[in-house]
Amino acid sequence: MASSTAEQTLLFLIESMSGIGQFTVEKLQDYDKIKEQLIRRWTKLHETPNVFRYKLNVRNEKILDGSFQFLVQVYDFLCAIFCQL
Amino acid sequence: MSIINILSILIFQLNVERQTLRRPAMIITSLVPDSIETKFNFNKVKSEEILFEVIDRSSEHSNECFISFLINNSPLTKYHSLICPNVRKNWPQVLTLDAIKCAANVMFGFNDRNYRILYNSPGAFASVNHLHLHLLYVERTLSIQRFVSFVLITNHLLFTMN
Numbered sequence: 001m002a003s004s005t006a007e008q009t010l011l012f013l014i015e016s017m018s019g020i021g022q023f024t025v026e027k028l029q030d031y032d033k034i035k036e037q038l039i040r041r042w043t044k045l046h047e048t049p050n051v052f053r054y055k056l057n058v059r060n061e062k063i064l065d066g067s068f069q070f071l072v073q074v075y076d077f078l079c080a081i082f083c084q085l
Numbered sequence: 086m087s088i089i090n091i092l093s094i095l096i097f098q099l100n101v102e103r104q105t106l107r108r109p110a111m112i113i114t115s116l117v118p119d120s121i122e123t124k125f126n127f128n129k130v131k132s133e134e135i136l137f138e139v140i141d142r143s144s145e146h147s148n149e150c151f152i153s154f155l156i157n158n159s160p161l162t163k164y165h166s167l168i169c170p171n172v173r174k175n176w177p178q179v180l181t182l183d184a185i186k187c188a189a190n191v192m193f194g195f196n197d198r199n200y201r202i203l204y205n206s207p208g209a210f211a212s213v214n215h216l217h218l219h220l221l222y223v224e225r226t227l228s229i230q231r232f233v234s235f236v237l238i239t240n241h242l243l244f245t246m247n
Contacts, residue, residue: 021137028143031194038154038220041136042164045156051133052158053106071225 106159113207113214116179126215127169130155136166141190150187157219164222168202169215176216180204188218199224 021041023034045051056075064070136154144150153169170176170187188202203219205211 020132020135023137023139025139025141025143025190025194028190028194028196030143031191031196034137034139034154034191035195035197035200038136038164038166042156042166045133045136046163048133051131052156052160054159056160056163 113178113211116207116214117177122175125213126175127153127155127167127172127213127217128175134158141187143190143194144186147183147186150183150190152187152191154220155217162221162223164200164220166220168218168220170218172215178207178211178214178216180206181216184216184218191220198226198230201227 021037023030023037025031025034046055061071061073064072134156136156139150139152139154141150141152151171151173153167153172155167155169157165157167168188168191170181170184176184184204188204192200192202199222201221201223203221205219207214
């Protein structure tokens with residue numbers, strides 16, 4: 001399935017039965033489009049009821065004092081703390 | 086609260102309702118189960134949980150990699166997804182060289198330091214014994230990124246960190 005341009009090498013095939021998109025990556029740069037698709041489709045699904053078990057909604061975030069500089073994020077259903085530089 | 090210790094760097098997650106809302110964790114008693122097909126696996130997720138599928142032929146030195154990208158329906162961050170290499174082969178949750186190559190291709194291809202790919206093994210909170218990695222998006226520099234890495238084996242993707 002060799003193609004000459006980025007648009008040709010990145011093929012978006014709609015499977016008629018499932019509607020699942022399928023991409024072919026011929027070179028790493030093609031992942032730029034994959035990333036765009038991930039953001040677009042993930043966001044769309046996140047807005048669709050009953051796909052995710054809960055919605056991520058960052059209410060607040062703060063960097064804690066101290067050497068580890070923990071990043072605290074408060075979501076509706078989740079509080080996540082990441083270790084920041 | 087769960088505490089995960091990775092090379093002396095701590096990542097904390099306080100999950101208020103995630104424990105009750107997420108998919109029930111599978112009890113994993115063996116790295117190589119008798120049959121993945123009969124249990125929950127990522128071929129059984131709802132179709133709307135499948136983001137898309139990728140056939141990666143970008144590597145000159147390895148076979149093509151078939152990757153299914155799924156949403157993690159109990160996300161930790163936005164764009165939290167699952168990367169399932171060759172999902173239809175029903176490989177157990179044991180990290181393989183091919184899976185690392187697939188993940189490395191995604192990581193290099195995305196070319197964005199806010200994306201992280203993580204692997205959690207059976208016994209380390211993996212909830213499904215079917216090969217998958219986590220793709221997370223955190224718009225911050227994390228402590229682990231300040232480690233200096235050294236090549237452990239020449240010409241191989243194996244590093245040690247200090």
